[in-house]
Amino acid sequence: MSTVAPPPALATQALVAGYERDLPIVRGVDFQVAAGELVVILGPNGAGKSTLVKAIAGLVPIHSGHAFLAGADITRSPVQEKVRHGLAFVPQTENIFATLSIQENLQLAADILPRRVQAERIAEVCDLFPDLAARRSARAGNLSGGQRQMLAVARALIVKPSVLILDEPSAGLSPKIVGEVFARLKDINAAGITIVLVEQNVKAALAIAHRAVILVEGELRHEGPAATLAEDPIVAQLYLGAAPAGQEEGR
Amino acid sequence: MNPQVLVDGLIAGAMYGLGAIGVTLTYSILRFANFAHSELLTFGAYAALALSSALGVLSAGLLAPIGPFSFGWSLPLAAIAAMALTGLLALAVDAVLFGRLRVRRSSIIVMVMASFGAALTLRSLLEFVFTSKPAYFTRELQIALPLGGGMRATPDQLLALAVAVLLVVAVHLLLTRTAIGRSMRAVSENQALAGVVGVDVRKVIRVVWLLGAALACVAGIMAGLLVQLRPYMGFDLLLPLFAAAILGGIGSVPGAMLAGLIVGLAEAGTVQLIGAEWRTAVAFVILVLVLLLRPQGLLGRPQA
Numbered sequence: 001m002s003t004v005a006p007p008p009a010l011a012t013q014a015l016v017a018g019y020e021r022d023l024p025i026v027r028g029v030d031f032q033v034a035a036g037e038l039v040v041i042l043g044p045n046g047a048g049k050s051t052l053v054k055a056i057a058g059l060v061p062i063h064s065g066h067a068f069l070a071g072a073d074i075t076r077s078p079v080q081e082k083v084r085h086g087l088a089f090v091p092q093t094e095n096i097f098a099t100l101s102i103q104e105n106l107q108l109a110a111d112i113l114p115r116r117v118q119a120e121r122i123a124e125v126c127d128l129f130p131d132l133a134a135r136r137s138a139r140a141g142n143l144s145g146g147q148r149q150m151l152a153v154a155r156a157l158i159v160k161p162s163v164l165i166l167d168e169p170s171a172g173l174s175p176k177i178v179g180e181v182f183a184r185l186k187d188i189n190a191a192g193i194t195i196v197l198v199e200q201n202v203k204a205a206l207a208i209a210h211r212a213v214i215l216v217e218g219e220l221r222h223e224g225p226a227a228t229l230a231e232d233p234i235v236a237q238l239y240l241g242a243a244p245a246g247q248e249e250g251r
Numbered sequence: 252m253n254p255q256v257l258v259d260g261l262i263a264g265a266m267y268g269l270g271a272i273g274v275t276l277t278y279s280i281l282r283f284a285n286f287a288h289s290e291l292l293t294f295g296a297y298a299a300l301a302l303s304s305a306l307g308v309l310s311a312g313l314l315a316p317i318g319p320f321s322f323g324w325s326l327p328l329a330a331i332a333a334m335a336l337t338g339l340l341a342l343a344v345d346a347v348l349f350g351r352l353r354v355r356r357s358s359i360i361v362m363v364m365a366s367f368g369a370a371l372t373l374r375s376l377l378e379f380v381f382t383s384k385p386a387y388f389t390r391e392l393q394i395a396l397p398l399g400g401g402m403r404a405t406p407d408q409l410l411a412l413a414v415a416v417l418l419v420v421a422v423h424l425l426l427t428r429t430a431i432g433r434s435m436r437a438v439s440e441n442q443a444l445a446g447v448v449g450v451d452v453r454k455v456i457r458v459v460w461l462l463g464a465a466l467a468c469v470a471g472i473m474a475g476l477l478v479q480l481r482p483y484m485g486f487d488l489l490l491p492l493f494a495a496a497i498l499g500g501i502g503s504v505p506g507a508m509l510a511g512l513i514v515g516l517a518e519a520g521t522v523q524l525i526g527a528e529w530r531t532a533v534a535f536v537i538l539v540l541v542l543l544l545r546p547q548g549l550l551g552r553p554q555a
Binding site: 058100104108155 | 433437441
């Protein structure tokens with residue numbers, strides 16, 4: 001790598017993380033995502049995929065190693081600071097505030113922005129998601145699974161993140177809705193936002209990703225361009241007997 | 252039934268409602284039942300008494316009753332300072348006790364037991380400093396004004412009702428119309444997600460302590476003004492406050508006020524119909540019935 005190359009949009013260095021100090025789930029992961037990439041993290045159930053992204057987002061304690069966002073060390077920054085640095089995270093479940101309205105969900109995310117741009121940012125995101133914009137005063141808890149996922153993504157986009165991380169956005173959605181969500185993610189990535197995706201739905205994910213990494217037992221075992229991994233027997237082997245797409249992983 | 256029951260019940264209920272708002276806010280955001288909340292009431296009342304007396308010593312004019320009320324300007328001035336002091340006390344207790352337990356991810360039962368400890372300590376301290384002899388904000392006598400329909404109320408009682416209504420509306424608007432209110436509701440629903448969205452959860456917790464304590468202080472001053480100040484005044488209100496918070500639905504401010512009024516009216520009605528010795532049982536019966544029949548309360552959402 002040349003010395004003038006920009007730092008990766010997101011990187012981890014020997015990252016060890018887990019809920020309990022003596023029980024690391026992610027065991028020394030070195031992982032880089034270049035700006036503009038759409039990378040999918042694959043792996044069997046319990047491999048530590050969710051834990052890895054939650055640790056980067058600040059929801060799971062990091063025991064050792066580092067996480068970097070555009071070269072800046074974010075290992076120790078508290079969860080609410082990371083979004084201010086440009087890292088947006090969409091959890092797998094309970095990723096919207098069901099008791100708040102759609103408008104309030106979006107406004108909550110906009111509250112960390114300067115007051116004069118808040119309305120403008122919400123309007124821009126509503127243009128991207130006209131279905132949500134049409135029922136802004138509805139309680140988010142009344143939305144369907146697919147609409148909730150769209151709202152979670154819309155809310156993450158309010159702050160114009162540089163990196164968007166999603167933990168299994170296809171979980172619990174019908175194949176048709178998964179197609180819609182993934183098409184939307186591809187558009188968002190094409191607009192310049194780096195995306196990292198944890199997925200069980202291997203086929204759908206590899207179809208939109210540039211690159212995939214495979215996590216097994218908390219370690220990064222394999223990586224490569226999405227197109228070649230889709231044909232790779234190792235992927236088929238890892239997923240043989242694995243749970244069908246949409247099933248929850250770990251905790 | 253004597254229509255005066257309505258007035259008595261509403262006035263006691265307004266006081267319960269104010270205290271219950273603090274309970275419901277801290278419960279829904281800190282996620283444990285803080286049994287030391289009642290001691291914030293007592294502390295607030297005594298702090299106002301001490302400050303009001305001090306102001307009276309500085310200037311006797313401040314003790315002259317305002318219009319039809321039984322107290323002078325020293326009390327409202329002292330009340331504002333006492334609200335701030337009660338808020339600081341709540342922050343101090345959080346810093347030395349609950350905050351440390353949160354960092355250790357202590358279980359809810361540990362937090363609840365710690366709150367019992369805090370309550371006992373604060374109550375004993377107040378008893379030590381102010382003695383267990385009842386105290387009064389004022390010795391002025393008040394004539395109850397006829398309200399029509401055979402009901403009467405003193406100007407102090409009517410003022411207490413008005414202040415309670417005003418504060419409920421203010422807190423409701425704060426929660427529904429402002430950024431900090433939005434953050435509070437977000438933290439109450441899902442603390443982890445609130446952090447992900449950029450909410451500073453620790454700041455929200457501090458605001459909740461300040462707000463809950465300030466409301467407790469006002470409720471305590473009301474209790475002191477309408478009845479008397481005793482070190483056990485808060486403790487005696489504990490059951491009605493929790494009954495109101497749970498009947499209203501944890502997290503619901505209008506629910507807490509509505510339920511406070513219901514508990515107050517039920518108590519007053521019971522005293523009339525059955526007998527004064529059953530008064531304290533009313534809140535308990537309401538609490539048990541709500542938990543059995545509608546655990547989410549009147550205006551609360553079902554708990555996951």
